[in-house]
Amino acid sequence: MRSHLLLLVLFSFFVSLVFAVLTKDDVREQARFGGLLFTGFIVAAVVLGWLMYPFPL
């Protein structure tokens, strides 16, 4: 697997899953918090990626 986006999604999924299960005890709260974290990871990565786009690094 060499797709950066897929690897980002996979990484975000695992980290969100573990954080959600660690911090919340109720299944509904886990799903809500995990979903929020996962969305946050993806949105932040895409936004930061576009913000960095003009810079010739």
Add this chain to the structure above:
Amino acid sequence: MRATAAEQTQTGGLVLLCIAAWAVPGAGHLWLGRHSKGVLFLIALPVMFLVGLALGGRLFHIEFAEPLVGLAAVADLGIGALYVVASALGYGAGDVRAVTYEYGNAFLIVAGLLNLLVVIDARDIALGRK
């Protein structure tokens, strides 16, 4: 003040629990009866570690000459027995030319760090803080 025999036994049990939780991801939660959480950690963290190895990530070894490598090694070691087994079997040499090398390192390092958080969580549950 001296600790009583019961306190010492409890402390010994806590140390054993932490070692088990470190060695096998989720073992601490399983020990404490948190079966659903334990099984989830038992699956998710090793899978994350194996994905890291499959992506060509490197298992760092502690080197005092290179502080950042040493820190990465400490994080890698957080995954417990898997680190030892994978190293012994010759996995985790890392292919720096691979496109996914850094991704592999991120998966390996974060899997180890997450397992350390899981150990701390198991300790807190054992101490009645959660």
